[in-house]
Amino acid sequence: MRSAAARQQRAGLALVSPALFVVALFFILPMLMSVVLAFRGKDGGLTFEHMAKALDLYRNDLVFTVGITVLSTVGIAVCAILIASYVTLGSSERTRTALRWLYRWPLFIPFIVTGQVMRTFLAKNGMLNHVLVGGGLIDAASAQSLLDWRGIVIAFVWKQVPFVTLLLAGAMAAVDSQHIEAARNLGAPRWRVLVDIVLPQVRGTLLVGLVLSFVTMLSVLSVPMMINPNSPTLVTVDIAYRINTHGDYAVANALCLLSLLLAAGGAALYLRHAVAKAVPAA
């Protein structure tokens, strides 16, 4: 019996090992290279020169990156909570169906297309300004281009809200409806039900969605390049610039390492949650 189990374990390892090898080669190794190359001097010794240079040249952009990604994450959270809660708790059945159909569209639209779409939509002569002017909300003279930090935040939120909403609406639908009905029967208004009963139960899902969005935003090159390529911009653009213009992998890797550090807390949180969820499935 024991040998059969051992054989199954060996077979299992043999089947996963090619995939593990690819992950090690294409994800773990490059990450380690970032750590090493960020601190390796020309003579091969340890140096903090690259890190100092990265922090010196790109301090503004690092702050800008944190600001943009945090602001976008907050925007994503607010929009996703509003949409997901209406989709699961809203009073009008027809509105819920319509909303469910509407909100998903940007989900599959690639970031590069999102960049192009927003580049035209948010420009001074874009459709947004024409509609705002046409609707009498602003006058033509005060129309301005939103292709700066605001454009990046709008593009990120537009693209990522459906993802978090989808996760969140799924989790909200799984909340025991008896809890909700009991609270409603006791006279709690809908927003109290949302804040006191539903949101606490879907906190984990919301967190996972937001962490994955945050990491994704730290990885996107196309959106900042197309919407706001000039400083201050996101570090992804700086990394590409160090490499394409200077062939400077050392400072690029120092910036990469800093972006890994930015994501580390969230990543650890996500991994703990996801592994805990996946392990009993065996």
Next chain:
Amino acid sequence: MTTARFGRVDLLPMLTRGLFLALIAFVIFGPLANLVLWAFAERWYFPNKFPNEYGLSFWYRVFQPRGNALASLGTSVWIAVLTVIVSLAVAVPAGYALARLRLPWRAGILLLFLLPQAIPNMPVYVNIARVFYTIGLNGTVAGVVLVHAAHGLVLAVWIASAAFAAVDASLEEASRNLGASPWTCFRTVTLPLAAPGLIASAIFVFLESLDEFTGTYFVGVPDVTTLPLLMFNASMGGNYQIASITALLLLVPSIAFMLVVERFLKPEVLAMVGR
């Protein structure tokens, strides 16, 4: 609660809901409408609200037999097909093992497969490009396929594992009890039952490769130009018509697939496409 319910419809809430939906519809479709307008604009000068002139001449330019766009589309599709083959060849066995076999260090293995989602990808692309440059894989289709396949693999492992886990194990036991070898059982019972999920994962990997930009930007340049790269170059060069037409070409398969696929895949997996 409301006495007004009898006899007449609550007008105010209905109006509010209508306005709310209209606002969301504008936020979602406004930007896309702007893209479509650009795709059919012959000329569009400031400060006109709509194009000065509509036409198809840029479409002819995109689709002319020896144009860049068709060549890029060909490169993109070729890379995506190879990516599917490479990543599924590696991901299907792994997905099967994760779903069906007892594995030592299971939590650690899961952690490794989850990790790529949890880290920013720039360090990965930058250093792979650096290594590929020294071994001559930069600017080659093979190099781009490897990068795409590594990313597609992570996605495919999860979908394949879910597909295998959903197969009723008692059917496999029945076939084994009737004397089928493990391989025959896998080939005639497990694989056909898991096939829809595996096909879905193949389509996902295909779309992800088709839409991928950052990895190709680092590893593919200057010799491999995929559709997203062509779109990017056209846009940065100020040619909004070509950029919009190529963007539409990229959108169509993704949107079409979204409308079909969301019924049978988990949102966590759904959300990984379109980067």
